[in-house]
Amino acid sequence: MALLADLPRNEDGIAAALGILAQRFGPRMDTGRALREQHGHTTTWLKNQPPDAVVFPHSTDEVQEIVRICATHRVPIIPFGTGTSLEGHVNAPAGGISVDLSQMDRILAVHPEDMDVVIEPGVTRKALNTHLRDTGLFFPIDPGADASLGGMAATNASGTNAVRYGTMKDNVLALKAVLPSGEVLQTATRARKTSAGYDLTRLMVGSEGTLGLITELTLRLQGIPEAISAATCSFPSVEAACNTVIATIQYGLPVARIELLDALTVRGVNAYSRLSLPETPLLLVEFHGSPAGVAEQAAAFGEIADEFGAGGFEATTLEEERNRLWQARHDAYWASLALRPGAKGISTDVCVPVSRLADCVTAAQDKTAEMGFVAPVVGHVGDGNFHVLLLIDMDDTAEVARAENFVGWLSDLAISMDGTCTGEHGIGQGKAPYLVRELGDPAMQVMAAIKAGIDPYNILNPGKIGLPT
The missing domain is CATH 3.30.70.2740 (Alpha-Beta Plaits)
Structure with a gap:
């Protein structure tokens, strides 16, 4: 797994595409080694396989142009958002062009009455929620990193709010993607439900850039809760904390977030975020609703936790305290490295x-x-x-x-x-060996057939998801 194989390179095609792209995009195409290695990966531990160049488009039309140039010369294309993926999704095992979509970061339309928003893929989750703040709406999917929403859709990301609000597949109403042919696919409309044909939106969500380059997203929004209560409680063991979670879910308590930190993580978080949490297994919980509702939910959770030996139960509705706790949770990866x-x-x-x-x-x-x-x-x-x-x-x-x-x-x-x-x-590269064990050969054959039908020359993010190369 650590020693990833490089795939055969199309040297003549890459050279031809680089020349055309350099003329067309000028300073928005970069071949510097440091930038290319950054676009091979940033946070993953896997071997770095950098692309041959990085191009920064500003529109769907420009993405189409890049794809058509690369398709003509059979050159791999690797979509890139913010580089926070963990399984080698943005590595370039056959070389090629990294299409960095971070400068496509416009919020195109907000529809408060319909509780949806239309954005470009480079918009990050924090930037979107900052923009939405005055509308009384927010986008709930929150992976630890401030990832781009296009990348989050490509990997079907989730995060701490998933227990209540689902994952990206539950919150993308429609999208546009540039196919390997250079055509633009519109998967759906803004309607909240549809029975119109295959679910192309969910086919693209989680496809990890192997079927198309996402250039526009229509996202479902949620109302900012009237009241939010966060609580922490410590446990004598991880098993006791997990059993509390099981009981909470089975009881039907409408928890918005419920996160586990083991004792080692709490130690790291205390040092990194300057907290003083008890260094034993910890649950960090959040409830959304009315003031009376969240108080009742927090109290009910405290009673469940008591049954499993919890101690130090503390709840707060103060925004500053809640934000401090959840920022510490989102920083747990970096805290743990220390x-x-x-x-x-x-x-x-x-x-x-x-x-x-x-x-x-x-x-x-x-x-x-x-x-x-x-x-x-x-x-x-x-x-x-x-x-x-x-x-x-x-x-x-x-x-x-x-x-x-x-x-x-x-x-x-x-x-x-x-x-x-x-x-x-x-899946990316890191989990590819396990996918066939999980789904079996028939499922892999169906995925391979879809890939071959849409991308017959295998130019979109080759070497990912365990698909044939």
Whole structure:
């Protein structure tokens, strides 16, 4: 997994495309090594496979032009948002052109009465919510990074709010994408529901740039809650915290967020974010609704937590305190890296049915202890999704090999529990070996047929999702 193969390069085609793109885009095409390596990847631990150039389009028309040039010369195209993906989605194993969509960052239309917004793919989630603030609406999907919404759609991202508001596939009403032919695909309209043919929107959401380059998104919005209450409580064990989550979901408590931090993560977060949380397993919870409703929900959650030995239950409706806690949660990845300075993080993201959550998390912790890893655990546990972050010395080949073995073991464990090898990060390159184990050969053959039908020359993000190359 660490030593990713480079795919055959079309040297003549790449040279021809570079010459044409340089003439057309001038300073908006860059071949500098540092920028190319950044666009190979930023946060992933996988081998860097940089593109041959990076181009910055400003419109759907310009994306079409880039795609047509590359299609003519059979040159790979790798879409790029903000570079926060974790599974090698933006690597260029066959070289080619990275299409950086970050400068396509206009908010095209807000429809408050319909609770939707039309945007370009380079808009980030924080920028969108800042723009929406005065409308009383917000976009709820919140992965840890301030990712671009085009990239979030491409990987079907989710985050801490998924237990209440779903993932990107539940919140993208329609999109436009440039196909490998250079044509623009419109997948749907702004209607809230449709029975018109195949669900092309969901086909594109999660396709990781292998079927088209997303150039416009219509997103479902939510009303900003009248009242929000956040609460923290500590537990004697991760198992007790997970059992509290299971009971909360089964009780039907309308929780908006429910996050697990193990003791090691809490230690890192305390140091990084200057907090003083008890360094034992912790649940961080949030409720949305009316003032009376959130107070009642918080109290009910506290009673459930008490049954599993929770202590230190604290709730707050103060925005400053809530924001501080959730920013610390979003910074948990970086906080955890400080637990072993110089190490790289290998982030797993399995997801299992909530009823199997305690079994899966405790088995994962036992396995990391057995293998001698420093491995903090966090999770969007309301929907059964958690992350074991292995802190690895990448210069130690034996340790890297053990880490690869653990990732495979955990993926197989989740699959054996009717779960998935990836709840939100996507497949990219890093999870490709496990996809066939999860879905089987018939599903892989269907995906390969779709890919071949749309992209017969395999120019869009080749070498990803385990598709034939």
